[in-house]
Amino acid sequence: MLIRILAIMTMLNVSAMTAVWAEQTPAPKNARLYIIWPPDGAVIKGGKLWVRMGLRNAGVAPKGVEMANVGHHHLLLDTDLPPLDEEIPSDRNHLHFGGGQTEARLEDLSPGEHTIQLLLGDDNHVPHDPPIYSNKITITVPPY
């Protein structure tokens, strides 16, 4: 009896976990996310730039659009990748481009080094499974 209860509890647990995983949108096959510009190591005078966001073998769709093989860009500024199985935070280090934008304007970057990385989110701002993210690059803003 006890074993049966344990077995049922285990099954429930497993199915609950599976359900959580199943909520993540499958990644488009061979999708590749990358930063077209700036290149790693770029020196950005004045701390203002357009970041051109590149995506291969997948499409861009605004937030809330549930379709296969699409997502929208998130730019991670001076931060590591967030947990990849939950909604991407929205703050000054995690910029959302829910309008389907493919370029990001950054302004007022302080002098010093900054890191930029891209992470694709699905219609609910959750990374795909497996997650699609770019290399992390470092740019330098010289003293004004």
Place this chain on the structure above:
Amino acid sequence: MVRQIIASLVAIMIFPLIVTAGDTSAPKSAYLYIGWPNDGEVIRSGHPFRVWFGLRNMGVAPKGVDRHAAGHHHLLIDTPLPPFDEEIPSDRNHIHFGAGQTETMLELPPGKHTLQLLMGDAEHLPHNPPIYSKQITITVK
């Protein structure tokens, strides 16, 4: 009477100039451009090359997705801009990117070719005002 006829003739002549695009409005600041290749680029024959679609102050949305300030890319190859008040043709000179793609690979026969981008709305109609890039010329040899 004659004056009325002339007036209506003038109206008929002017009216088509007013109907220049679809109903979907686009931000005046929207800027569409070809990120690569550059105008005048020479490309080696027999080698597919990548075309980058650059878009500022506007977003990308797949076909059928009706969103403010968004649309999908169309690449015009060796053809001038189509009429702005009709659906963008879909043929070998007008390539649709209805899945929200923001770049593509192309292979063209040797010779001079023109490339230009034009945004289309959910129904493949250009926006109002129409958003299109400069036309560039490349040489494949």
